[in-house]
Amino acid sequence: MSEPILAATDLVKTYKMEDVEVRALRGVSLAVHPGEFVSVMGTSGSGKSTLMNILGCLDRPTSGSYRLAGREVSQLGRGDLATVRNKVLGFVFQSFNLLARTSALENVELPMVYAGVGGAERRERARHSLEKVGLGKRLDHTPAQLSGGQQQRVAIARAIVNRPKVILADEPTGNLDSRTSIEIMALFQELGRSGITIVLVTHEPDIAEFTSRVVMMRDGKVLSDVTQTPVDARAALANYKEGDV
Amino acid sequence: MNIFSTFRVAVLALLLNKMRSFLTVLGIIIGVGSVIAMVAIGEGAKAEVQRSFDKMGTNLLVIRSGSAQTGGVRGGAGSQPTLLWTDVDALRKETQYVTKVAPSLRQSVQILGEGKNWTTSAEGTTPEYFDIRAWSFQYGGPFNDQDVTSKAKVAVLGGTVVDNLFGRAEDAVGSSVRINNVPFEVIGVLARKGQTAGGQDADDVVLVPAGTFAAKVQGGLRQYLGGSIYVGAASAEDTRRAQVEIQSLLRARHKLRDDEADDFTVSSMAEVASARQEGTETMTRLLAGIALVSLLVGGIGIMNIMLVSVTERTREIGLRMAIGARPGDILVQFVIEAVVLASVGGLLGVGLGFGVATYLSTEFGWATKIDPKIVALALGSSALVGVGFGLYPAHKASRLDPIQALRYE
Ligand SMILES: Nc1ncnc2c1ncn2[C@@H]1O[C@H](COP(=O)(O)OP(=O)(O)OP(=O)(O)O)[C@@H](O)[C@H]1O
Numbered sequence: 205m206s207e208p209i210l211a212a213t214d215l216v217k218t219y220k221m222e223d224v225e226v227r228a229l230r231g232v233s234l235a236v237h238p239g240e241f242v243s244v245m246g247t248s249g250s251g252k253s254t255l256m257n258i259l260g261c262l263d264r265p266t267s268g269s270y271r272l273a274g275r276e277v278s279q280l281g282r283g284d285l286a287t288v289r290n291k292v293l294g295f296v297f298q299s300f301n302l303l304a305r306t307s308a309l310e311n312v313e314l315p316m317v318y319a320g321v322g323g324a325e326r327r328e329r330a331r332h333s334l335e336k337v338g339l340g341k342r343l344d345h346t347p348a349q350l351s352g353g354q355q356q357r358v359a360i361a362r363a364i365v366n367r368p369k370v371i372l373a374d375e376p377t378g379n380l381d382s383r384t385s386i387e388i389m390a391l392f393q394e395l396g397r398s399g400i401t402i403v404l405v406t407h408e409p410d411i412a413e414f415t416s417r418v419v420m421m422r423d424g425k426v427l428s429d430v431t432q433t434p435v436d437a438r439a440a441l442a443n444y445k446e447g448d449v
Numbered sequence: 450m451n452i453f454s455t456f457r458v459a460v461l462a463l464l465l466n467k468m469r470s471f472l473t474v475l476g477i478i479i480g481v482g483s484v485i486a487m488v489a490i491g492e493g494a495k496a497e498v499q500r501s502f503d504k505m506g507t508n509l510l511v512i513r514s515g516s517a518q519t520g521g522v523r524g525g526a527g528s529q530p531t532l533l534w535t536d537v538d539a540l541r542k543e544t545q546y547v548t549k550v551a552p553s554l555r556q557s558v559q560i561l562g563e564g565k566n567w568t569t570s571a572e573g574t575t576p577e578y579f580d581i582r583a584w585s586f587q588y589g590g591p592f593n594d595q596d597v598t599s600k601a602k603v604a605v606l607g608g609t610v611v612d613n614l615f616g617r618a619e620d621a622v623g624s625s626v627r628i629n630n631v632p633f634e635v636i637g638v639l640a641r642k643g644q645t646a647g648g649q650d651a652d653d654v655v656l657v658p659a660g661t662f663a664a665k666v667q668g669g670l671r672q673y674l675g676g677s678i679y680v681g682a683a684s685a686e687d688t689r690r691a692q693v694e695i696q697s698l699l700r701a702r703h704k705l706r707d708d709e710a711d712d713f714t715v716s717s718m719a720e721v722a723s724a725r726q727e728g729t730e731t732m733t734r735l736l737a738g739i740a741l742v743s744l745l746v747g748g749i750g751i752m753n754i755m756l757v758s759v760t761e762r763t764r765e766i767g768l769r770m771a772i773g774a775r776p777g778d779i780l781v782q783f784v785i786e787a788v789v790l791a792s793v794g795g796l797l798g799v800g801l802g803f804g805v806a807t808y809l810s811t812e813f814g815w816a817t818k819i820d821p822k823i824v825a826l827a828l829g830s831s832a833l834v835g836v837g838f839g840l841y842p843a844h845k846a847s848r849l850d851p852i853q854a855l856r857y858e
């Protein structure tokens with residue numbers, strides 16, 4: 205098997221409150237290989253978001269090691285972490301997090317602005333990226349003029365525009381209806397086929413079915429880690445009837 | 450992130466809240482605007498004063514009776530005649546640097562002509578006076594030394610007097626006027642000089658020969674000269690030397706002991722001019738103080754609104770960080786936003802100042818002068834205020850934790 209693209213070993217994250225310590229992660233080890241499509245499940249408060257934040261280089265573990273694309277990143281400073289996020293990772297959030305009153309195109313351009321890509325190339329790549337998620341005709345729309353599903357597509361276009369190795373998505377379908385959720389999963393499967401590694405958090409087992417591996421968490425630990433044959437989201441969409449799924 | 454995109458982001462962010470941005474910089478607009486306008490007026494007045502002093506001639510000394518010292522009980526300059534008619538001759542003959550000398554006796558008089566009357570200031574002097582003051586004639590010419598000794602009843606009028614008695618200047622020459630009921634023949638009309646350095650009308654004057662003045666207008670002082678003596682020198686350098694020379698000459702002539710103070714004052718126009726300029730300097734410093742305060746107040750307004758903006762845009766900051774903005778990028782973004790805000794305020798303020806100055810000079814004829822240096826200074830300090838007061842909110846923004854910022858409601 206190839207080198208893992210994400211390799212977390214014994215991750216511990218402790219939040220120190222005034223008098224109590226919250227142990228959000230109590231030794232999580234996880235290795236994800238290139239091209240894998242992983243879903244992380246578990247009850248509320250089991251540490252899924254905490255894990256994702258560390259995997260996404262938004263936070264540092266209290267202890268443990270985390271190697272991303274062959275590089276130890278668990279102890280990098282804020283500036284270096286920002287560069288890693290910009291170059292290696294793409295984020296998709298539950299609440300989309302698009303800039304209001306800003307066109308889809310400009311929203312997608314944003315990561316390239318911080319990567320120092322020139323204006324003309326930025327626009328070209330952003331347009332291409334939006335076409336890829338099926339929004340080639342909505343370049344000038346602002347978030348307020350787009351449906352939730354379309355907004356999440358813009359967010360995905362933004363996540364892939366800097367050609368990341370890994371996409372991290374914390375409950376990306378949490379704010380969407382079930383049909384739109386499947387559409388988004390179909391899009392993720394497509395990205396997965398093109399070689400991008402995806403890790404997403406979900407509460408819904410139906411959504412996890414579309415991934416190739418399910419990591420179950422409880423109390424800050426990995427309870428189970430199962431590889432499976434994913435359901436094809438395109439096919440599910442073709443058979444989709446109201447009330448199903 | 451390059452500086453151009455940063456600017457664009459800043460401008461767009463400010464445009465999203467046009468009204469708020471405008472109100473935020475109103476303090477700076479008004480501050481900079483009033484300073485530009487006030488400095489324009491001050492500079493205009495300064496230039497005006499300078500021009501009238503230049504017109505008057507700066508190689509000029511005025512000797513007045515009385516003491517320059519203010520200690521003890523002493524009359525002010527001119528309160529007690531101490532200058533003698535013989536001093537005039539002595540100044541002419543016994544000095545090296547004095548080139549021209551003329552007495553100047555002054556008194557307010559009633560003047561009648563063509564059935565109209567006017568109150569003006571009469572001045573008794575000698576022909577050299579016109580030279581010393583660099584006064585030229587519109588019609589006719591000056592009286593001569595013969596007129597002075599023979600106490601001829603001839604007069605030279607200033608433009609304002611002519612306006613009030615005759616209307617047309619060419620009618621005045623050759624006609625007769627009565628000064629304090631004594632008939633005089635008008636032999637010349639002075640070219641207009643406008644305002645004096647003191648803001649008085651320099652054309653509201655009538656000049657007559659000194660001898661005639663002493664005999665018919667003033668009278669009663671015999672050997673004393675009831676006025677001042679104007680002295681001209683060849684250059685600024687010579688003027689300074691002449692001042693020393695005059696002082697020792699007059700002290701000797703007035704038989705003053707070493708422990709006695711001068712019973713006359715010698716003032717140079719250059720000194721008066723610089724004293725006046727100093728007055729406007731003080732004014733300028735005061736304006737600078739006001740400018741500083743208004744910029745500070747404006748800056749606090751900017752800091753306040755930037756802090757509000759950082760709080761409002763916490764999620765945006767979190768998102769920008771998540772997708773790769775380094776803390777430095779965020780810092781620069783907000784500082785530039787504050788700088789753009791302050792600079793736009795400064796720019797609008799300069800425009801306002803220009804507008805007010807133009808209005809004052811066209812509507813009221815005020816002399817105004819806009820100094821590009823002041824404009825540059827105003828814009829520079831506005832931008833600096835942006836940096837200074839934007840730094841803290843920007844630093845706050847750059848220290849945000851991306852996770853918490855993203856979760857912020
Ligand atoms: N910043 C924080 N300070 C203190 N405690 C925290 C913080 N963030 C998370 N926690 C705690 O860590 C634990 C794990 O939280 P986390 O957000 O990872 O759960 P989750 O699995 O994502 O839950 P959910 O499904 O509700 O999103 C929780 O007990 C939570 O209260």
Ligand SMILES: [Mg+2]
Nearest residue numbers: 252253254374
């Ligand atoms: Mg969570």
